[in-house]
Amino acid sequence: MEGVDHLAFERNKAQFDVDAMKIVWAGSSHALEVSDRMSRLVASDPAFRKDNRAMLGRKELFKNTLRKAAYALKRIIELRLSEEEASMLRSFVDEPAFTDLHWGMFVPAIKGQGTEEQLKKWLPLAQKMQIIGCYAQTELGHGSNVQGLETTVTFDPKTDEFVIHSPTLTSSKWWPGGLGKISTHAVVYGRLITDGQDHGVHGFIVQLRSLDDHLPLPGITVGDIGMKFGNGAYNTMDNGVLRFDHVRIPRDQMLMRVSRVTREGKYVQSNVPRQLVYGTMVYVRQTIVSDASTALSRAVCIATRYSAVRRQFGATGGNPESQVIDYKTQQARLFPLLASAYAFRFVGEWLKWLYTDVMTRLQANDFSTLPEAHACTAGLKSLTTSATSDGIEECRKLCGGHGYLCSSGLPELFAVYVPTCTYEGDNIVLLLQVARHLMKTISQLGSGKKPVGTVAYMGRVEQLMESRSDVQKAEDWLNPSAVLGAFEARAARKSVACAKNLSKFSNPEEGFLELSNDLVEAARAHCQLIVVSKFIDKLQQDIPGKGVKQLLEVLCSIYALFHLHKHLGDFLSTGCITSKQGSLANDQLRSLYSQVRPNAIGLVDAFNYTDHYLSSILGRYDGNVYPKLYEEAWKDPLNDSVIPDGFQEYIRPMLKQQLRNARL
Ligand SMILES: CCCCCCCCCCCCC/C=C/C(=O)SCCNC(=O)CCNC(=O)[C@H](O)C(C)(C)COP(=O)(O)OP(=O)(O)OC[C@H]1O[C@@H](n2cnc3c(N)ncnc32)[C@H](O)[C@@H]1OP(=O)(O)O
Numbered sequence: 318m319e320g321v322d323h324l325a326f327e328r329n330k331a332q333f334d335v336d337a338m339k340i341v342w343a344g345s346s347h348a349l350e351v352s353d354r355m356s357r358l359v360a361s362d363p364a365f366r367k368d369n370r371a372m373l374g375r376k377e378l379f380k381n382t383l384r385k386a387a388y389a390l391k392r393i394i395e396l397r398l399s400e401e402e403a404s405m406l407r408s409f410v411d412e413p414a415f416t417d418l419h420w421g422m423f424v425p426a427i428k429g430q431g432t433e434e435q436l437k438k439w440l441p442l443a444q445k446m447q448i449i450g451c452y453a454q455t456e457l458g459h460g461s462n463v464q465g466l467e468t469t470v471t472f473d474p475k476t477d478e479f480v481i482h483s484p485t486l487t488s489s490k491w492w493p494g495g496l497g498k499i500s501t502h503a504v505v506y507g508r509l510i511t512d513g514q515d516h517g518v519h520g521f522i523v524q525l526r527s528l529d530d531h532l533p534l535p536g537i538t539v540g541d542i543g544m545k546f547g548n549g550a551y552n553t554m555d556n557g558v559l560r561f562d563h564v565r566i567p568r569d570q571m572l573m574r575v576s577r578v579t580r581e582g583k584y585v586q587s588n589v590p591r592q593l594v595y596g597t598m599v600y601v602r603q604t605i606v607s608d609a610s611t612a613l614s615r616a617v618c619i620a621t622r623y624s625a626v627r628r629q630f631g632a633t634g635g636n637p638e639s640q641v642i643d644y645k646t647q648q649a650r651l652f653p654l655l656a657s658a659y660a661f662r663f664v665g666e667w668l669k670w671l672y673t674d675v676m677t678r679l680q681a682n683d684f685s686t687l688p689e690a691h692a693c694t695a696g697l698k699s700l701t702t703s704a705t706s707d708g709i710e711e712c713r714k715l716c717g718g719h720g721y722l723c724s725s726g727l728p729e730l731f732a733v734y735v736p737t738c739t740y741e742g743d744n745i746v747l748l749l750q751v752a753r754h755l756m757k758t759i760s761q762l763g764s765g766k767k768p769v770g771t772v773a774y775m776g777r778v779e780q781l782m783e784s785r786s787d788v789q790k791a792e793d794w795l796n797p798s799a800v801l802g803a804f805e806a807r808a809a810r811k812s813v814a815c816a817k818n819l820s821k822f823s824n825p826e827e828g829f830l831e832l833s834n835d836l837v838e839a840a841r842a843h844c845q846l847i848v849v850s851k852f853i854d855k856l857q858q859d860i861p862g863k864g865v866k867q868l869l870e871v872l873c874s875i876y877a878l879f880h881l882h883k884h885l886g887d888f889l890s891t892g893c894i895t896s897k898q899g900s901l902a903n904d905q906l907r908s909l910y911s912q913v914r915p916n917a918i919g920l921v922d923a924f925n926y927t928d929h930y931l932s933s934i935l936g937r938y939d940g941n942v943y944p945k946l947y948e949e950a951w952k953d954p955l956n957d958s959v960i961p962d963g964f965q966e967y968i969r970p971m972l973k974q975q976l977r978n979a980r981l
């Protein structure tokens with residue numbers, strides 16, 4: 318039935334102010350107002366239709382993406398949208414495109430690594446989209462190991478130019494988004510060579526295609542690397558391959574904030590740490606954490622609404638069957654994901670603050686918090702993207718068979734999302750970076766250097782090695798200090814165990830390789846502690862709205878106790894809690910799930926997603942699932958004709974032949 322809210326009875330159960338929760342989720346009333354306005358603008362414009370993506374061939378799909386990108390820019394200019402509004406509008410268009418790399422990496426790379434003069438020259442061109450850029454770092458043979466890149470950039474003092482060259486097949490740039498077909502420019506990473514000396518990897522602005530006819534410039538071979546996982550999905554992006562044959566660029570196109578090459582060919586390092594060359598990755602990893610909460614909340618919204626609509630078993634006395642959301646097993650799979658979406662939102666907010674703080678300090682030549690920023694962005698990017706990818710897949714299963722239909726929105730969401738576990742740093746490689754930071758922190762404890770920031774708890778390591786949880790009854794686990802104490806003790810003990818084992822190796826690098834599985838686990842425990850502690854910190858703030866804070870406290874406890882239950886082996890083997898305390902945590906979880914149940918629909922409504930953005934029949938706001946699923950099936954091109962193409966050609970003769978054979 319059109320116009321009827323099939324979930325109204327669920328919405329009436331909510332015990333909290335959903336509108337106030339919308340503000341908490343968005344970050345502020347202003348952010349909510351802007352995102353609400355931009356999402357409705359996109360949803361109401363047929364030019365941004367996206368329900369046919371899975372049916373389109375690659376070329377059609379790609380052309381469609383280009384049309385939308387150009388149209389989005391036209392609307393941004395016509396409506397005189399601010400940078401904030403424009404960025405929101407692009408995100409609600411919800412289609413991976415070259416613009417993501419242009420705005421998300423090319424512009425930040427210039428901003429972060431360019432000199433004042435370079436910013437003046439390149440930023441206006443990029444901001445007005447008079448040039449389109451991408452981020453060309455990864456090569457066919459080298460992605461994670463950035464120091465291993467092979468592209469050479471050799472200074473020629475005779476002409477005051479750099480000569481860029483791809484010396485081997487494996488040095489071909491491979492993967493950069495936007496590179497394949499659209500970018501006119503790229504920030505290219507290669508080994509800087511002056512006077513025969515290799516100075517390692519640096520970034521350079523390189524023009525790839527003519528601004529007149531879009532043809533590749535001399536010496537440049539460029540194209541798309543081919544179809545990727547899933548139909549539609551990330552295939553709207555032209556991930557590319559690029560080779561240079563002694564391509565010349567002016568000297569002033571080296572990004573020179575970190576180091577520069579003089580007219581005479583002298584390599585000069587500034588006082589800025591060389592790791593700033595990696596700064597764009599830190600920036601993007603930070604944005605990926607907030608995006609994880611968006612992707613997970615979308616999947617959770619779909620699975621929650623559908624779980625309230627779907628009924629199986631339990632019809633008694635003429636009553637309808639039970640809503641599947643009432644099954645405890647469904648709740649135990651769904652509600653921790655709901656809690657994770659909120660947890661990632663808040664840790665993402667905090668990470669944005671940390672990043673902004675680091676940037677402010679860098680301006681004042683204070684580089685002290687850079688290692689912390691690197692470890693936090695790397696670790697949280699890894700933790701949240703792995704959990705979100707797994708969470709989207711779990712949401713698909715929570716929707717039973719219908720979750721497997723493209724019209725559920727979940728297959729495409731998964732296919733678009735899952736490469737976040739790999740890009741911007743493979744998730745294991747990034748956790749190993751966190752582990753290095755942890756091991757370094759422990760090794761410096763003896764020197765009197767006080768650990769600060771997210772590793773501050775290591776300063777209490779002796780106490781944490783001895784501490785015992787004082788939880789005696791299930792409700793004690795609702796106390797934030799009980800939860801924090803257990804997570805800190807577990808993280809500290811896992812790191813200390815690694816450090817002790819490492820010290821047994823005469824060659825520390827050999828030890829690091831040998832113990833890498835344990836180190837990854839220690840890093841994960843540390844990152845989970847950060848998420849838990851930032852959720853708890855969030856709850857210290859003044860949060861207005863009836864029942865809002867109380868419900869967030871419930872979600873915070875669910876996030877923490879779910880992970881305590883999931884990693885019980887860790888907590889028990891490190892002796893942080895007893896098995897009795899572990900089972901009390903599980904008892905408490907059950908009670909917390911019951912508290913979420915009446916509020917579940919309200920909690921996903923608070924994400925404020927339009928039906929256009931969700932792109933899911935199962936997750937429709939009005940819950941009118943079955944008639945719409947039925948309608949949608951008939952729209953499939955296979956149902957355009959009663960008898961499909963190929964039947965007369967292949968199946969009819971086969972049937973006839975089989976019938977003939979049977980008669981013989
Ligand atoms: C408004 C716009 C909105 C738009 C939407 C936004 C979305 C954005 C687009 C999203 C699409 C993204 C598409 C994907 C893009 C990409 O994937 S780009 C390529 C990304 N590549 C990687 O991430 C490579 C991963 N590898 C690395 O980062 C590094 O090489 C490494 C593994 C972390 C380190 O390798 P190693 O060789 O050991 O390191 P060294 O180079 O020797 O350095 C070691 C020291 O440097 C410290 N360090 C390392 N990285 C950083 C860093 N980023 N920042 C600061 N410091 C760093 C490290 O801790 C070591 O320090 P010390 O121990 O003190 O020596």
Ligand SMILES: Cc1cc2nc3c(=O)[nH]c(=O)nc-3n(C[C@H](O)[C@H](O)[C@H](O)COP(=O)(O)OP(=O)(O)OC[C@H]3O[C@@H](n4cnc5c(N)ncnc54)[C@H](O)[C@@H]3O)c2cc1C
Pocket residue numbers: 418452453454455458459460461462491492493494551556736739740741742743744745746749833
């Ligand atoms: C969709 C997508 C978009 C991308 N966009 C861009 C872009 O715009 N620009 C760009 O420059 N790049 C881009 N990339 C490339 C991306 O950054 C790399 O693929 C990523 O950094 C992983 O590197 P890799 O492919 O070399 O993986 P590998 O390092 O080869 O990983 C393979 C396996 O080896 C393991 N491994 C590697 N090193 C270690 C180690 N030291 N210890 C233990 N295990 C290890 C990994 O865990 C993994 O299991 C993109 C990639 C994808 C998939």
